[in-house]
Amino acid sequence: MIIFLTIVVLIVTAIYVFMQGLQFGQAPQGERLDKIHQSSNFMKGQFQNLSPTPGLTEGVSYYAVLKEFIFGKNKHRIPAKLLPSIKTDLFTLDPGKNLVVWFGHSSYFMQVDGKKILVDPVLSGSASPVNFTTRSFKGSDVYTTNDIPAIDYLFISHDHWDHLDYQTVVRLRSKVSKVICGLGVGQHLEKWGYQKDNIIEKDWNETVILEPGFMVNTLPARHFSGRSFKRNGTLWMSYALTTPLHKIYLGGDSGYDTHFKTIGNEHGPFDIAILECGQYDKSWKYIHMLPNEVVKAAKDLKAKKLMPVHWGKFSLSNHNWDDPILQVSEIAMQNNMPLLTPQIGEAADLDNDQQFTEWWKKSG
Numbered sequence: 001m002i003i004f005l006t007i008v009v010l011i012v013t014a015i016y017v018f019m020q021g022l023q024f025g026q027a028p029q030g031e032r033l034d035k036i037h038q039s040s041n042f043m044k045g046q047f048q049n050l051s052p053t054p055g056l057t058e059g060v061s062y063y064a065v066l067k068e069f070i071f072g073k074n075k076h077r078i079p080a081k082l083l084p085s086i087k088t089d090l091f092t093l094d095p096g097k098n099l100v101v102w103f104g105h106s107s108y109f110m111q112v113d114g115k116k117i118l119v120d121p122v123l124s125g126s127a128s129p130v131n132f133t134t135r136s137f138k139g140s141d142v143y144t145t146n147d148i149p150a151i152d153y154l155f156i157s158h159d160h161w162d163h164l165d166y167q168t169v170v171r172l173r174s175k176v177s178k179v180i181c182g183l184g185v186g187q188h189l190e191k192w193g194y195q196k197d198n199i200i201e202k203d204w205n206e207t208v209i210l211e212p213g214f215m216v217n218t219l220p221a222r223h224f225s226g227r228s229f230k231r232n233g234t235l236w237m238s239y240a241l242t243t244p245l246h247k248i249y250l251g252g253d254s255g256y257d258t259h260f261k262t263i264g265n266e267h268g269p270f271d272i273a274i275l276e277c278g279q280y281d282k283s284w285k286y287i288h289m290l291p292n293e294v295v296k297a298a299k300d301l302k303a304k305k306l307m308p309v310h311w312g313k314f315s316l317s318n319h320n321w322d323d324p325i326l327q328v329s330e331i332a333m334q335n336n337m338p339l340l341t342p343q344i345g346e347a348a349d350l351d352n353d354q355q356f357t358e359w360w361k362k363s364g
Contacts (some may be wrong), residue, residue, distance in 0.1 A: 023129055023166040024227050025159065025188030028234065032201075036183050039203050039235075046232035047183075049222050051257050053286045060283045068318060077315040079322070079363040083139030086346040090116075091149050098246065098350040102342055104140040104313030106163055106253070106276065112350065113243040115152045115214065119250055119274075120163040121172065123148075127162035127314045129227075134161070137321070139363075140313040142345050145171040153210065156181040157252025158225045158236035159188060162314055166192065180208070180216060184234030188227070203235065213244040219263055221254035223287050240267040246350065249273040249301055253310065255286045256293035260300035268302035272340070272350060278311030278324035288317075291327035295337050306332060307340040307348070312360070322360045329358075 028036055036042050056062065088101050093111055101109045103123065110117040125141050128134035145168060154176045157163055164185070170192050179189060179199045186194075186201040200208055202218040209215050217240040225234045239250040240263065249263070249270045264270075275297055280288040288310075289297060298306040311324040320326075325341065332339045341356045342348040348356075 018129075019228055021129070022192065025164075025166070026191040027230075028184040028187045032184065032187055036233075036235075039183060041204055041235065042183075047225065047235050048232075049224075049257075050220055050259055051222065053222055053224070053255065055224065055284065055287065057283050057285050065283050072318070074318045074320065076320040077318060079137050079139075081363045083137055083312070083344060083363050084359050085139055085142045085344040086342075087142050087147075088345050088347045090147060093347075097347075099347045100272075100274075100307065100340070100342075100350060101347050102307075102309065102312075102344060103143050104136065104344045105311070106157070106309045107313075108274070108309065109148070110248070110350075112241075112248070113213070113245055115243070116149060117153045117155065117241075118148065118151045118172075118176075119155045120157055120252070121145075121148070121154075121168045122162055122165040122313075124165050124167040127165070127316070129161060134314055134316070136313050137315075140344055145175075148172060148175060151176045152178065154179045155239060155241075155250055156185055156189075157221070157238065157250070158182060158223060159185050159227055159234050160225065160253070161227065162316065163253070164188065164227075169194075178210070180218075180239070182218070182225075182235030182237040184225075187234075202237075204237070215242045216240065217242075217267055219267070220259045221252050222257045222259065223253045223255065238263070240270070246271050248350075249275075249303065251275040251297075251309075253288065254297075256289045256297055260297040264301040264303075270301055270303045272305045272307055273298045273301045273303035274307045274309055276310035277308035277328045278319075279314075279316040280319065280324070281317050291324060292331060294328050295331045295335050298337055299335065303337075305338045305340055312344065322363070325360050 098112050106120045107122050108119050125136050186199040204220045206218045219238045221236050221238040223236040225236050238252045241248045247270050253276050277294045280290050308328050340348045343359045
């Protein structure tokens with residue numbers, strides 16, 4: 001018994017020490033925590049979604065999910081072949097071009113009306129505090145932080161590991177002029193060396209004038225947050241970005257709900273909506289959209305085009321790795337919704353129609 005208890009104490013101590021690592025960031029405190037407590041979206045000790053949002057679908061147990069994760073893994077969660085990619089030089093782009101370059105999953109670079117924008121960059125090869133787990137697909141890591149030019153605006157949708165990557169944002173620190181994020185997320189960034197004056201940290205439904213001609217509305221999503229065992233101490237976001245000639249919706253992670261129609265009515269139409277379309281499961285249908293909901297959300301937003309993200313780099317669910325794009329592209333065609341489906345690293349034109357190959361069909 002003494003040996004057993006000693007082992008348990010050692011394991012618990014090791015976990016505690018590990019979770020003090022810088023990569024976990026820091027919980028909000030001081031004036032930042034006071035501001036969180038004043039938010040109408042913070043109740044019962046945590047941020048809340050607009051609609052009741054259970055972590056798991058009714059009738060599903062964590063035991064069942066864990067059992068499937070351990071014993072029922074789908075071998076097609078990972079591509080059978082190296083993913084194809086294109087290496088666009090972001091330093092030599094024509095400054096008059098408006099485009100988006102996808103890095104896989106929910107990470108992408110945009111050049112819009114002369115500004116360089118980066119969203120949820122994860123360029124370390126892993127979406128986990130333990131870097132040999134949740135590894136990126138082979139072929140998806142064609143970009144590193146060395147390939148990123150000076151950034152005017154870095155958008156962070158929420159603090160999950162597959163959207164806020166410690167190694168990436170620390171290495172980008174000297175390149176970033178301003179960060180836009182939800183309440184509480186700035187605490188992580190300050191812990192990692194970002195200056196408070198360079199962080200724009202907002203609640204839902206606020207308007208920020210970034211500079212003349214550039215405005216962002218900070219908007220709801222239906223999701224959750226947290227980098228450790230405690231959930232929802234920071235706020236998850238979506239954004240409506242208005243530039244002199246464009247209006248773009250940055251969706252972050254979100255389950256389907258009425259907020260898409262509200263946002264479309266109040267801030268649309270959008271030239272493009274960038275929406276999550278992967279890592280879904282019937283067991284957690286409230287916090288990620290199922291494929292049939294993605295195009296519906298784009299229509300609610302009054303989007304002229306849809307770019308599906310949150311797929312193509314990490315396997316966080318048990319569906320086939322290419323199932324998101326196969327289903328969403330078929331549903332989009334049925335609903336006359338134009339899609340942007342570039343390869344990782346391929347420059348997608350925001351102003352002109354462009355033909356994309358069905359590159360995912362070559363990767364098995």
